Amino acid sequence: MPRTAASVPFATRAVVLRARPLGEKDRILTLFSPERGKFSAVARGARSPKGKLAATAQPFVLARFALATGRSLDIVTQAQIETMHPHIAGNVLKTSWASFASECADHAPEGVADEHGFAVLEVFLDALDNSPDFSAIEAAGVWFQSQWLAHSGYAPTIGFCVVCERKIEADEELWFGPLAGGTLCRNCRGTQNSPERVSSDSMRALYRLERSRRPPASLADAPFSLSERAQGELARSVERALLVHADGRFRSLGTLQDARAVAHLEGNSSLS
Amino acid sequence: MLYPRPLEALLYELEKLPGVGPKSAQRLAFALLRRDAQQNDDLAGAIRDVKAKIRPCENCGNYTDVEICDICASPKRENGLLCVVAEARDVLAIENSNEFFGRYHVLGGLFNPLEGVGPEQLKISEMIGRLGPEHVEEVILALSPTVEGETTGSLVARALEKHGVKVTQLARGLPFGGDLDYADQVTIAGALRGRRELG
Numbered sequence: 485m486p487r488t489a490a491s492v493p494f495a496t497r498a499v500v501l502r503a504r505p506l507g508e509k510d511r512i513l514t515l516f517s518p519e520r521g522k523f524s525a526v527a528r529g530a531r532s533p534k535g536k537l538a539a540t541a542q543p544f545v546l547a548r549f550a551l552a553t554g555r556s557l558d559i560v561t562q563a564q565i566e567t568m569h570p571h572i573a574g575n576v577l578k579t580s581w582a583s584f585a586s587e588c589a590d591h592a593p594e595g596v597a598d599e600h601g602f603a604v605l606e607v608f609l610d611a612l613d614n615s616p617d618f619s620a621i622e623a624a625g626v627w628f629q630s631q632w633l634a635h636s637g638y639a640p641t642i643g644f645c646v647v648c649e650r651k652i653e654a655d656e657e658l659w660f661g662p663l664a665g666g667t668l669c670r671n672c673r674g675t676q677n678s679p680e681r682v683s684s685d686s687m688r689a690l691y692r693l694e695r696s697r698r699p700p701a702s703l704a705d706a707p708f709s710l711s712e713r714a715q716g717e718l719a720r721s722v723e724r725a726l727l728v729h730a731d732g733r734f735r736s737l738g739t740l741q742d743a744r745a746v747a748h749l750e751g752n753s754s755l756s
Numbered sequence: 757m758l759y760p761r762p763l764e765a766l767l768y769e770l771e772k773l774p775g776v777g778p779k780s781a782q783r784l785a786f787a788l789l790r791r792d793a794q795q796n797d798d799l800a801g802a803i804r805d806v807k808a809k810i811r812p813c814e815n816c817g818n819y820t821d822v823e824i825c826d827i828c829a830s831p832k833r834e835n836g837l838l839c840v841v842a843e844a845r846d847v848l849a850i851e852n853s854n855e856f857f858g859r860y861h862v863l864g865g866l867f868n869p870l871e872g873v874g875p876e877q878l879k880i881s882e883m884i885g886r887l888g889p890e891h892v893e894e895v896i897l898a899l900s901p902t903v904e905g906e907t908t909g910s911l912v913a914r915a916l917e918k919h920g921v922k923v924t925q926l927a928r929g930l931p932f933g934g935d936l937d938y939a940d941q942v943t944i945a946g947a948l949r950g951r952r953e954l955g
């Protein structure tokens with residue numbers, strides 16, 4: 485590539501959110517980095533098996549990138565892979581979760597620094613990569629969703645009624661309203677669209693997940709010790725809250741829901 | 757600089773083609789202008805025909821101009837050996853390697869949630885439907901060694917689990933990240949020869 489006076493080289497760690505074919509030999513990458521947030525860059529020759537950037541220009545790769553500012557798009561000049569997250573590729577459920585997380589990050593505005601968003605994504609992909617079974621994958625996924633919800637500024641109110649702001653006592657019935665953004669008391673539940681009756685266990689878990697720096701190994705074990713039913717409430721509440729604020733625009737959601745349902749039926753994801 | 761409108765329209769259409777930038781579009785357009793009208797009519801006819809007459813084979817999804825493609829119809833092809841590929845263009849890449857004499861099955865894409873391609877969008881049940889009638893004993897997964905290709909591979913392998921066929925995968929002569937149709941013939945031939953059973 486000819487070096488022009490205008491080209492300002494820069495280096496950053498970044499996760500590859502997407503890698504789409506560009507022309508005959510190249511890929512266009514959507515990257516997510518702490519310093520730049522989401523941005524696009526061209527990986528020249530990455531579609532060719534002999535291309536130096538072929539292995540880097542794959543979704544969910546975490547690498548250190550050297551880039552040059554091109555005329556219209558940034559261009560990857562060098563890349564050093566930190567991890568490919570090798571156990572995600574080849575696993576339908578993990579790939580579906582990683583795709584969903586990528587899509588969340590892809591909704592971020594272009595070029596806005598996002599250290600916290602990057603940290604959440606990095607921890608999630610690492611946990612997903614190392615998840616040994618279905619329950620670990622689910623725990624990581626629900627952790628990511630609750631973290632991303634809070635990161636996007638929609639951390640749900642838990643323990644107080646979002647409408648009347650009254651503290652909900654431990655022995656009281658409670659509901660979750662995704663649009664209202666938190667728990668609802670018996671009196672106020674009627675003011676909201678489709679609130680779900682939930683247990684205090686699942687809501688406590690949501691509160692705790694949002695404040696954990698890493699996903700738990702399982703939601704069934706301590707400290708969460710959630711019943712199957714409470715896990716379902718938690719998973720639905722987080723997902724519905726996330727969807728409300730994203731206007732439901734997740735292309736990968738259908739595939740993720742199918743993959744989760746299949747894995748749930750099998751009791752375990754077949755980890756190949 | 758402004759071109760006369762018909763020339764502008766031609767350049768606009770040419771530049772939409774893969775690998776054709778403004779420079780090559782200009783070269784092609786001026787070459788077309790210099791040729792006789794008959795030659796250009798033949799070219800236009802061929803372009804029209806390809807879209808009107810080429811369709812996916814009803815058995816395997818390969819490109820054909822009849823109901824069942826030549827490969828599916830040929831008695832010379834080995835029964836029992838099925839090579840699963842993502843796109844019809846991959847059939848050509850493997851045919852060029854001169855290493856494979858069974859039949860193909862085109863999935864019609866690769867598992868890619870971000871593009872809305874899940875298991876339902878791929879022709880997996882059609883593949884299962886061919887196992888019995890065609891006495892398939894071995895299914896070779898010839899998919900790109902990419903995240904999408906590997907995940908598609910395990911999806912297909914899982915669907916084949918209960919059917920008692922041997923499932924093999926191209927050898928790792930192909931480096932991770934490259935697309936299958938860009939691998940050269942020698943590499944594909946080597947990868948086919950060295951294929952391994954999926955464990």
Ligand SMILES: [Zn+2]
Pocket residue numbers: 645646647648649650668669670671672673
């Ligand atoms: Zn209330």
Ligand SMILES: [Zn+2]
Pocket residue numbers: 813814815816817818824825826827828829
């Ligand atoms: Zn055919």
